[in-house]
Amino acid sequence: MSAEHTLTPTSYIQHHLSFLAEPVGQGPFWVLHVDSLLTAVILGVVSLGFIAWVVRGATAGVPTRRQAFVEVLVDFVDEQVAGIFHGERRKFVAPVALTVFVWVLLMNAMDFLPVDIMAKGLQAVGFEEFRLVPTADVNTTFALALSVWVLMIFFSIRVKGLGGWIHELFCAPFGGHPALWIPNFLFNLIELVSKPLSHSLRLFGNMYAGEIIFLLLWLWAATGLVGTAFAAVLGLGWAIFHILIVVLQAYIFMMLTIVYIAMAHESH
Amino acid sequence: MNINFSLFAQAIAFAAFIWFTVRFVWPPLLAVIEERQTKIADGLAAADKGARSLEEAQVRIQTMVEEARVQARQILDQAQTRAGGIVEEARESAGQERDRIIQTARAEVDQQVNRARDELRGQVAAIAVAGAEKILAREIDARTHQDLLDRLAAQI
Numbered sequence: 001m002s003a004e005h006t007l008t009p010t011s012y013i014q015h016h017l018s019f020l021a022e023p024v025g026q027g028p029f030w031v032l033h034v035d036s037l038l039t040a041v042i043l044g045v046v047s048l049g050f051i052a053w054v055v056r057g058a059t060a061g062v063p064t065r066r067q068a069f070v071e072v073l074v075d076f077v078d079e080q081v082a083g084i085f086h087g088e089r090r091k092f093v094a095p096v097a098l099t100v101f102v103w104v105l106l107m108n109a110m111d112f113l114p115v116d117i118m119a120k121g122l123q124a125v126g127f128e129e130f131r132l133v134p135t136a137d138v139n140t141t142f143a144l145a146l147s148v149w150v151l152m153i154f155f156s157i158r159v160k161g162l163g164g165w166i167h168e169l170f171c172a173p174f175g176g177h178p179a180l181w182i183p184n185f186l187f188n189l190i191e192l193v194s195k196p197l198s199h200s201l202r203l204f205g206n207m208y209a210g211e212i213i214f215l216l217l218w219l220w221a222a223t224g225l226v227g228t229a230f231a232a233v234l235g236l237g238w239a240i241f242h243i244l245i246v247v248l249q250a251y252i253f254m255m256l257t258i259v260y261i262a263m264a265h266e267s268h
Numbered sequence: 269m270n271i272n273f274s275l276f277a278q279a280i281a282f283a284a285f286i287w288f289t290v291r292f293v294w295p296p297l298l299a300v301i302e303e304r305q306t307k308i309a310d311g312l313a314a315a316d317k318g319a320r321s322l323e324e325a326q327v328r329i330q331t332m333v334e335e336a337r338v339q340a341r342q343i344l345d346q347a348q349t350r351a352g353g354i355v356e357e358a359r360e361s362a363g364q365e366r367d368r369i370i371q372t373a374r375a376e377v378d379q380q381v382n383r384a385r386d387e388l389r390g391q392v393a394a395i396a397v398a399g400a401e402k403i404l405a406r407e408i409d410a411r412t413h414q415d416l417l418d419r420l421a422a423q424i
Contacts, residue, residue, distance in 0.1 A: 021272075024273055025273075028270065028272065029271070029272050029273060030272070030273050031270075031272040031273060031274070032272070032273050032274055032277060033272070033274040036274065036278070037274055037277050037278060037281070040278060040281060041281050044281060044285045048285055048288055048289060048293060051289075051293050051297075052288070052292045052293050054297075055292070055293055055296050055297040055300075056296070058296065058297055058300040059300065060300050060303035060304045060307060061304070061307075063304075070297065071297065071301055074294070074297055074298070074301070075301070078298075090294065090295075090298060091290075092290060094294060095286065095289040095290040095293065095294035096286050096289070096290070098289055098293065098294065099282075099285050099286050099288075099289040103282075103285060134278075137274065138270075138271065139271060139272060139274035139275040139278055140274070140278045142271065142275050143274070143275045143276070143277075143278030143279040143281075143282060144278070144279075144282055146275070146279060147279045147282045147283060147286075
């Protein structure tokens, strides 16, 4: 950041960590993070639109490189789903997994964009505060995890019936004895709460931490020539390491999505 | 970490993207991939079949060549025995012919010898008669002494 006003490390980081928030009603809840929402939607539209565009022109003959790329992606996701979910996966579960993987991967990848250059550009078009990594926004990861959670409960009820689902809440995993109903229910309650929490916070934590480390490195870069050199080298190292994290977290998020939905299909 | 309405907005976006993928991305691409898979499988099967039929054809060719070789050998053997037979036959018939020719020649010679002998015999008789005529200086009636002359001729 430039030194147009006194810049402290705290204000620098705070600046980069504040959302472009738009109130849509009364109270602290009725706020919209326009930046993460906008980025997420743009990325989703672009990536899935690209895939849909390739699919529209797909042939069963010799595929173009573009089509082969999309096919590799779809095949990869399909294979992962096939290894976990035993059932009619192609109707819904595999497409969900593909959506999650592609979308989360691209949202995570926003971390690679150099924050200060992007901030300058966004300032130029009028966005004073803009966070580029939607998955470093806990709302995004919670939205994804809770959506998966809703799907999980939906499939649980659809497969086992409402009665079956409630029966399982009280009679699994320890057994159907009336004395075990309460422990079973508490156990299931913890599971129901912990699943979306761990699902969302794992992704959020990783991306948020990655962002913070970048910010700290760029903060160091602001201290002078030596700092800039070190920050550049370490920033490169962190970015390369971050490629792994970005892909791995997207992969883990997808796998957990599949696992949760698959578990919903299994009755005890 | 402030949870707010963004959560719902993101969830709605997520739902929309899921719907989009389920509806427009997954089925057509998978249909294409599966179509190609069957195509490739068919192609591989066809190639396999081709290779197998080639193998079979080679085996058939091998047996045919073997058969042809055996047949050729048989034909050759047959031809050789036949040729031997023909030569033998020719030799035999030639020998017979030779014998026959020799026989006829011999018979002819014999005949000619006999004829010459007969002629000579006649001539000798005539000479004897003429000699006797001259010696006796008188004519001997050839007719009355015919059997005497004949006996003389037979003795010669």
